[in-house]
Amino acid sequence: MTEYASADKLLADLGESAHIECGRETSIKLARAVRRRFATRRCAFALEADAGCPRDTVTSHLRFFSQLAGGAVHHEDAVAHFGLRGIARAKLRDLPASQAALVRLARASLFQPEVCLIERPLSDLDAEGRASALAWMSEAEERGCRFVTTLQPLREALLMPGIALWCEDGRFIEVAHDEDDSTAPPDGAFDEVRVCKIPAKADAATLLFDPREIDFIESANKQNHVSVRGSLYPTPLTMDELDDELSRFGFFRCHRSYIVNAQRVAKVERYTRNSFNLTLNDANRTSLPLSKGRAQELHERLGLTREARAAHATSEAREAHTARTAQDGRADSAACGGAEGTAAAQAAPEGASAPTSRPDRTRAASPTGEEDPKARTARDDRSREARGDRGGRAGEARPTRRAARTEGGPR
Amino acid sequence: MTAPSARRSLRAVAILTRKYLADLARNPAMTLSAAIPVLCSLLFRLIWAEQSGLSPDASALVVIATLYAVMFEALIASSTFIMYAMAEEREKGVLVTLLRCGVTRGQTVAARLTSGFAAFAASCAACCLLLLPDPTVTLPVALVGIASQLPLFLAGAALGLRAHTQMSTMSLSVPLTIGGMLPFLLSGFEAAIPIVPYLPNGGAFPFMIALVTGGDSLSALPLALLTTALWTAAATFFLAWMLRKESREGDGFGE
Numbered sequence: 001m002t003e004y005a006s007a008d009k010l011l012a013d014l015g016e017s018a019h020i021e022c023g024r025e026t027s028i029k030l031a032r033a034v035r036r037r038f039a040t041r042r043c044a045f046a047l048e049a050d051a052g053c054p055r056d057t058v059t060s061h062l063r064f065f066s067q068l069a070g071g072a073v074h075h076e077d078a079v080a081h082f083g084l085r086g087i088a089r090a091k092l093r094d095l096p097a098s099q100a101a102l103v104r105l106a107r108a109s110l111f112q113p114e115v116c117l118i119e120r121p122l123s124d125l126d127a128e129g130r131a132s133a134l135a136w137m138s139e140a141e142e143r144g145c146r147f148v149t150t151l152q153p154l155r156e157a158l159l160m161p162g163i164a165l166w167c168e169d170g171r172f173i174e175v176a177h178d179e180d181d182s183t184a185p186p187d188g189a190f191d192e193v194r195v196c197k198i199p200a201k202a203d204a205a206t207l208l209f210d211p212r213e214i215d216f217i218e219s220a221n222k223q224n225h226v227s228v229r230g231s232l233y234p235t236p237l238t239m240d241e242l243d244d245e246l247s248r249f250g251f252f253r254c255h256r257s258y259i260v261n262a263q264r265v266a267k268v269e270r271y272t273r274n275s276f277n278l279t280l281n282d283a284n285r286t287s288l289p290l291s292k293g294r295a296q297e298l299h300e301r302l303g304l305t306r307e308a309r310a311a312h313a314t315s316e317a318r319e320a321h322t323a324r325t326a327q328d329g330r331a332d333s334a335a336c337g338g339a340e341g342t343a344a345a346q347a348a349p350e351g352a353s354a355p356t357s358r359p360d361r362t363r364a365a366s367p368t369g370e371e372d373p374k375a376r377t378a379r380d381d382r383s384r385e386a387r388g389d390r391g392g393r394a395g396e397a398r399p400t401r402r403a404a405r406t407e408g409g410p411r
Numbered sequence: 412m413t414a415p416s417a418r419r420s421l422r423a424v425a426i427l428t429r430k431y432l433a434d435l436a437r438n439p440a441m442t443l444s445a446a447i448p449v450l451c452s453l454l455f456r457l458i459w460a461e462q463s464g465l466s467p468d469a470s471a472l473v474v475i476a477t478l479y480a481v482m483f484e485a486l487i488a489s490s491t492f493i494m495y496a497m498a499e500e501r502e503k504g505v506l507v508t509l510l511r512c513g514v515t516r517g518q519t520v521a522a523r524l525t526s527g528f529a530a531f532a533a534s535c536a537a538c539c540l541l542l543l544p545d546p547t548v549t550l551p552v553a554l555v556g557i558a559s560q561l562p563l564f565l566a567g568a569a570l571g572l573r574a575h576t577q578m579s580t581m582s583l584s585v586p587l588t589i590g591g592m593l594p595f596l597l598s599g600f601e602a603a604i605p606i607v608p609y610l611p612n613g614g615a616f617p618f619m620i621a622l623v624t625g626g627d628s629l630s631a632l633p634l635a636l637l638t639t640a641l642w643t644a645a646a647t648f649f650l651a652w653m654l655r656k657e658s659r660e661g662d663g664f665g666e
Contacts, residue, residue: 043513047511053430055437055438376499
């Protein structure tokens with residue numbers, strides 16, 4: 001975990017863009033430091049307190065700053081890029097916060113900066129605005145621009161290209177990179193239910209949350225928080241413990257610092273090559289970062305990939321076939337009175353009638369609650385077939401907790 | 412300052428001046444401020460001068476009206492177009508935004524002065540044209556009248572640098588208003604008339620009066636020029652001092 005003692009030290013090592021979770025005071029300090037350090041370079045600043053003449057329209061405001069910047073970027077290009085055509089004739093004083101934030105970014109883009117400091121770049125933006133802002137940042141970074149952004153909460157920092165840091169007592173601490181060696185298990189095991197409560201603190205009380213109430217878990221500033229109905233509560237559990245506990249309830253580790261309730265995910269967006277975003281349908285319509293390395297897994301889990309769809313289709317076809325076979329077998333066994341045929345007839349319709357979004361749902365159980373070895377073998381065969389077009393890579397490369405859990409049965 | 416940076420600076424001043432002029436035109440209060448003396452001159456021309464013909468009484472009234480138009484317009488322009496506009500720019504956060512974009516405080520002041528003085532000159536010239544139909548009189552009266560108000564504008568810009576809010580211009584404009592009106596007020600007292608040419612914007616008064624009434628205007632010209640030049644230098648020094656002070660206090664980043 002890299003740590004920088006001051007803003008100057010951070011800027012001295014500014015190899016890539018830095019996104020810092022901090023307050024307004026630190027923003028101003030950083031702006032000063034950027035101005036001091038990069039005095040000879042083209043800098044652009046977009047701070048929240050920035051304002052244009054209230055009587056100006058969006059177009060006249062951007063035209064004016066385009067002229068001041070030397071006209072390298074035509075204001076119409078900025079209007080088009082940031083999707084401001086609809087409000088081009090609107091007066092600045094009439095703009096809502098989201099559009100004013102976009103205008104600020106558009107203004108910064110006119111300067112073709114080499115270093116750009118932006119305060120809370122994504123906070124007020126809607127999904128569309130975020131997409132255009134992140135696209136511009138990505139393009140600018142590819143051209144060599146380095147961004148220094150100050151924001152809250154930390155999850156916004158993780159949506160943008162570069163390193164994420166938080167500020168503590170004047171020091172800047174880098175958030176550890178989220179590598180692609182995700183140990184999160186592949187899909188499955190959503191159907192295991194066990195009494196589980198997640199403890200969290202609220203003043204002097206300890207609250208116990210039902211996992212289904214939780215929207216997401218956030219790790220920030222060495223403290224983990226549970227988000228429930230738009231409020232954050234600190235929890236004493238570690239992220240790994242929470243991940244272990246909650247994965248059975250449909251939670252997914254979308255980022256090193258975030259665990260999301262997959263049921264709450266309303267939208268998965270890809271902003272740039274390396275930037276993914278999950279929008280939840282929680283009280284605050286929260287956006288969470290999704291690691292590049294975990295995106296594929298989430299898509300698979302949500303059944304969004306071709307492979308997953310194919311696997312589900314194969315599974316469904318096989319289940320339908322199994323159901324038909326079972327019905328035939330039941331008729332036969334009724335005639336023969338065989339015990340084996342009766343067991344198959346009991347197991348098969350259960351699997352056939354259940355929602356087939358998860359292969360594990362076809363799991364057959366013996367009357368004692370233990371899994372029938374035959375049914376288990378059949379299920380494993382189906383799983384292998386379903387994943388066959390992936391060459392078994394997913395299963396082989398990540399034979400981790402989830403695989404162990406599946407094979408080991410309910411914990 | 413190197414040649415390229417001087418060019419860049421001039422370019423920035425030109426862009427800002429154009430913007431400030433557009434702002435003046437878009438702001439109804441400012442437009443009205445510029446239009447009031449012109450409308451008054453038009454009314455005077457239509458109602459009084461036309462009815463009275465060229466009688467001596469009418470001639471005296473024309474002198475008073477012309478002086479009043481120039482002085483009133485100068486007061487409005489220096490306090491509204493310069494001070495108030497500067498305070499508004501600062502209060503609404505536009506100034507810091509400009510400073511963060513690489514514009515200097517000096518450039519904004521230069522542009523504000525240029526735009527304000529240009530608007531005043533246009534309005535003043537219109538008043539002179541309406542009040543003084545004789546072109547041989549109109550041009551010198553307008554030129555000298557406009558130039559003599561320059562110290563007032565420079566002082567207005569210096570005080571505008573101190574105006575942090577639009578409300579604060581109310582108190583800051585008091586010395587400007589009193590100083591600007593003094594020549595007109597003192598002209599009413601026989602004993603105070605000799606002082607008038609030495610006041611900040613009073614140098615041109617004897618010259619303008621002589622020109623309009625057909626007196627010896629040439630003898631009054633050197634004093635008008637000298638007084639205006641001296642007061643302009645003093646106001647420039649005051650503005651430079653204020654500018655330096657303000658630049659030290661803030662650069663757009665809270666320093």
